[in-house]
Amino acid sequence: MSSLVQSVDWLAIAPPVVAAAVGLAILVADLFLPDARKPLLGWTAVAGLAASAALLLPLLDHDRSTFCLTGSPHACSYTADRFTLVVQFLVLGGALLTALLSVTSLKDERGNLPEGEFWFLLLSSAAGAALLPASRDLATLIVALEVASLPAFALVGLRHGDRRSSEAALKFFLSSVTATAVSLMGISFVYATTGTLYLTQVADRLPHVDGQFHTLAQTGVVLTLIGFAFKTAAVPFHFWVPDTYVGAPLPIAAYLSVVGKAVGFSGLILVTVVAFPSYADVWGPALAVLAALTMTVGNVGALRQQATRAYSAVRLLAWSSVGQAGYLLVPIAAAGYADDPQKAVGSTVAYALMYGAVNLGAFAVAALVGRTTSGNRLADYRGLYASNPLAALLLAFFLLCLAGLPPGVIGLFAKVTVFSTAVDAGLGWLAVVMAVNVAIALYYYLQWTALLFRAREGEPVKHRVPVPLTAALALTGVIGVVLSGAPQLVLRFTATGLF
Secondary structure (H helix, E strand, C coil), rough: HHHCCCCCHHHHHHEEEEEHHHHHHHHCCCCCCCCCHHHHHHHHHHHHHHHHHCHHHHCCCCCCCCCCCCCCCCEEEECCCHHHHHHHHHHHHHHHHHHHHHCCCCCCCCCCCHHHHHHHHHHHHHHHHHCCCEECCCCCHHHHHHHHHHHHHHHHHHCCCCCCHHHHHHHHHHHHHHHHHHHHHHHHHHHHHCCCCCCHHHHHHHHHHCCCHHHHHHHHHHHHHHHHHHHHHCCCCCCCCCHHHHHCCCHHHHHHHHHHHHHHHHHHHEEEEEECCCHHHHHHHHHHHHHHHHHHHHHHHHHHHHHCCCCEEHHHHHHHHHHHHHHHHHHHHHHHHCHHHHHHHHHHHHHHHHHHHHHHHHHHHHHHCCCCCCCHHHHCCCCCCHCHHHHHHHHHHHHHHHHHCCCCHHHHHHHHHHHHHHCCCHHHHHHHHHHHHHHHHHHHHHHHHHCCCCCCCCCCCCCCCCCHHHHHHHHHHHHHHHHHHHCCCHHHHHHCCCC
């Protein structure tokens, strides 16, 4: 009789555990700290997220690809492989930058956000987001998805008495609950036909499902994919994004744009490439159509925001993030046609790393401008170079990275990699759609960039830059410049398998 006691590699599970533990410690400390000492909670959260991210470094030096928290090496619930570590780095790094944006902004937000609750919710969501890429059974995957999502609802609606914030949280909540319900129904169908929740066992058993259960299995696969399409904000499941980003505190909008997307796309990669490879003829074409629709609707929506400078810059970034989600979907769709699906999805991971760094940088500049303006409109960025040359140059660099233009070399290389992945998979029509959308996006990114250097009537508005915001701008700027100088640091994920 085998032992029921299993040894645990505590280092392998440390990143999400440390984030969760620090969040609980902050929640308890908040009960006893006087109001004057509450800012210490923010710095504790920053330190906790930095420690969680740092704990990923020793994992890179050891082969833990066979580490399995539950089951056998062929049926795991938690695996610390290369894919897990890369996505956890993106998630925890994004949460750390969000924390830096939040340290000095909580009291500036309308209604003065409650600090203890804010940091607890942020760390709890980050812990769930870090758990998800390591999940290797459908039950753990859904639990991690909800642990990442539920605190995010509260973060969006944390401004008490703010109607716009409450409306944003409600839209986000309803869309996410719908996605979860659809996913759970799909997973129940998959379990009914295969008798297992482990991703690798599902992959082994699905091809042998026949008869009346074949239709049930197909339905389960489709419903599971629809649920994750909600999480990735793919069209037509994107309706919650613009209002949620505008109504949420700005650091949380930045968090959702990067960490929220990382959660959705890592889950989508796991269920398609790892669990449902035998149904590639179903999800491959479906994701290709979703990718084309998502990038087109997102970029056209952003183009409409650029048409008048009275629109919110955050709303433009929200529509831009929908368009970027379309690019991220392309390699996953290509994996349904490729001989090496793992290599194909490596392009999504590489693109997500680039997008995460530069998009958080753009939100950091938006946070800086928002300190002196209430609406954070596009018109508020006119003449930014005259008042804060460094911030203007950084925002111009981030926008050029998103557009895929030099000197944003990493953005150009990432787009070319995604484009070539589609061509190699035989999706020439999708590559053409992507090229058209890149041209559309180029227009509104360059329009915004040009606005930064135009003359402004009256005296330039001086922007005071707090130390944490300076650190966030410096980190994102350095990462963007380094990756543009050495794009192979990211693009190497497209050359080898991640699992």
